[in-house]
Amino acid sequence: MNYIELYDTTLRDGAQTEGISFSVHDKMRIAQKLDEIGIRYIEGGWPGVNPKDVAFFKRIREYDLKNAKIAAFGSTRRADTKSSQDKVLQGLLASEAEVITIFGKTWDLHVHEVLKTSSDENLRMIEDSLRFLRSKGRFVIFDAEHFFDGFKDNKEYAVKCLLAAQQGGAERIVLCDTNGGTLTSQVFDAVEEVVKVIRVPVGIHMHNDSEMAVANSVAAVQAGASHIQGTINGYGERCGNANLISIIANLKLKMGVDCITDIALKDLTELSHFVAEISNMKQEDNQPFVGRRAFAHKAGVHINAILKNSRSYEHIDPDRVGNRRRLIVSEHSGKSGIAKKAEEMNLGLDPAKADGQKILKTLQKLEHEGYHFESAEASLELFMRRAMHEFRDFFKLVDFRVIIEKKEKHSMTSEAVIKIKVGKTMEHTASTGDGPVNALDSALRKALKDFYPALSEMHLSDFKVRVLDEKAGTAAKVRVLVQSQDKNESWWTIGVSENIIEASWIALVDSVEYKLLKGSGKKK
């Protein structure tokens, strides 16, 4: 178990995710990043099917990749035809990809009911197609589609398909759990049997329908597989593919298996964010190893212990994968957490002193009212600095007015009028918007933009509304969370009120103040 080959299919299987649609340019950027981190094979697409993929294979040839080889994906030839005349195989060759991966059926249910051909012809399709591609000088990989279902239903035939692939010259034979339904123990047993009868390196390709794709991939390695296919962040159709991010971290840090370098491992968190960003997917906060919350500690007991010995509540050192520890302040965390937080901000809050006590009390009161600072660290920092007189507001609200109007047969309009003071200068302006909060947001930025040009660097990236105590109906308190970002970081702010406009306003003001605080040099 010295070295495991990684095969990334984010650009092909990952692109099947509902909601993901890569441009050729997106694909180029991801491929280069995957190459940098040391992925061995990058599956770029199915060149016969998608014109975008044809363009990708053409453009990627111009790049001098350091580590990776590009693979083109397709299927075996059709039944009762010749490989040399098959359109799919011709498309694969035309891509000029060095590596060609083709999938074939290994479950006889599929052979008979979907392909509607004979078991023997299917074996010939596998063997012929591979031999043909190999004769053209390509490195060929066989993806054994539905292998585990076939192995359960008709083991003899499933293994025959693998042997046909070997006979045809496959350099890797990859066992696919196409429906994602196989349990870890079944994966282990099947791989163990296969590696006994197959001479070429065996690979694994898992889907997450049983929420086991990562465990199954790791178990396959323990059973003798030496090649793993997966996608960054587990993107893929239905419940996704095996998440290469978690697989890499587990292999490297838990099993001492070589697959990328230690230095590249430190880029794992960044890689995950990068691919999420390009895919326009939100990176899940709870994503193992690389998520924002993966090393966040909330319970008072935990924080106490972490401060004594980080191993006590962390399975790995977050730094190894480029992530970091976060201590979350909340009603669960108690004093030590809050003091620690203040320390991080260089505020020197002493919870034993009267001032510190007062701040903690106010914090608890606010949390009781529905504030939830753990999700809004920027607001927490502003609160602490304000409480300790470490911070002066960058502007002062004089007044605002928001008017929402609906006239028969016209669509609704929202307009905000705002008056603020920066130093001694008064600014009075107005804006419309898609709804009252958007109008208010626009008016505030408009009023501030001449005083603080840096605000043009930030934008709002996420917005959440939660009704607290929903039973109070339309008079219920509302908690608004706003996420903002500039080119370097993102931050969350919070507002709570019975009036949703007021709650939004509080969060908006904090988001702007935090940006200005960062720019003022007060904050490192």
Added chain:
Amino acid sequence: MNYIELYDTTLRDGAQTEGISFSVHDKMRIAQKLDEIGIRYIEGGWPGVNPKDVAFFKRIREYDLKNAKIAAFGSTRRADTKSSQDKVLQGLLASEAEVITIFGKTWDLHVHEVLKTSSDENLRMIEDSLRFLRSKGRFVIFDAEHFFDGFKDNKEYAVKCLLAAQQGGAERIVLCDTNGGTLTSQVFDAVEEVVKVIRVPVGIHMHNDSEMAVANSVAAVQAGASHIQGTINGYGERCGNANLISIIANLKLKMGVDCITDIALKDLTELSHFVAEISNMKQEDNQPFVGRRAFAHKAGVHINAILKNSRSYEHIDPDRVGNRRRLIVSEHSGKSGIAKKAEEMNLGLDPAKADGQKILKTLQKLEHEGYHFESAEASLELFMRRAMHEFRDFFKLVDFRVIIEKKEKHSMTSEAVIKIKVGKTMEHTASTGDGPVNALDSALRKALKDFYPALSEMHLSDFKVRVLDEKAGTAAKVRVLVQSQDKNESWWTIGVSENIIEASWIALVDSVEYKLLKGSGKKK
């Protein structure tokens, strides 16, 4: 492997999730749902630490649960004290919970560096605490914190801790992977060893930091564990706990293990949605078994095959867990459900006829825009009746205006001015409120009250706001759900718009119209 006990800790460990903050009322609703589905133990909270939890234990005693027993969670006594004088243990007893679960250290690193006590005293703390609680007539469960880390580091001591728990009278001994770092093979091996030396039933409590919590829980069962702890949707600190939803589905459908009934299994999708909704978390579309995309098939090869034989691309029948197949190309996926709905309303909609087709198209368009009629059947009924000219609106909006004003040093005010027409009579009135939606709600009722006195019988009982497409920031679309009730029933209505006031208005109007429709005798 006949029957596996399920132990849900959504209300305790799940509540540690950053972003989740349950009210006592939320906890009550979730507990009742868990009971209905047949969960054996429901861990309600840590009564010594959190006042909200104390209130929960008090209120839940008034309910006659059908299947579940309520468990209170806490720790062993402190070092060098007496159990009978320990505050945590007293808090647990005071909760009057039938089941008490306490955690204790089993990793000597924790004993020495975090507790700062001796190995022997830790053993006494475990044994004493359990014996004490049991002597008070409680059913006691021991959570062996960090068991797998302890087992790796100092196996002898880790097992000694379990034996101390057994000696103290623990009825279940639960092996916890507190840091979530253990691989499936390690879990299997450790559980297999433990069940050989421990007489009482062994349980498992997994965290998802290695993205293996579900696989690890299932492997533990295969190694001899008979009790599983987890949370709905895998909520929990950091990367979450083991996801009970996936565990239940795997046990029932892949391993034939009994844990809930087949009928309850069909409620799994609904349960997952329900808990996500109350937690104000988005249910992930790609969540295994229950997510919107879990059985979604894209155009081409897959759909073709699915139509030939659903087993070909589905690991289980989605109906078994209350989910459904979605063919993404199909324009008519919701058709049969909608036709069925119309049948329930005695509307005689024929989806084969032109009218029916048109209505279905409009419905699909609305759903695409973010309407979600499954959660708002009153709005669905109004929509269908309007579309089929089975219904005339009870009033007509002429116009409204909402003004929200904030002046320096004054609190924010909201005022709504509204003009409506009932028949030929125009009504023009105004109202203030706690926020713009409340003001609008009040003004609408005020305008209608003389025409429709029945409205005084209804009131709004719940109000939810969800930001759709959160990435669009303050310009994002918002979905508002309003629940209303009178003395006989409650109903949900919905509105979607980029303007939160408009979305609320749409839902408010429907809530009133539905009430009036009921009173008009048109609806049985």
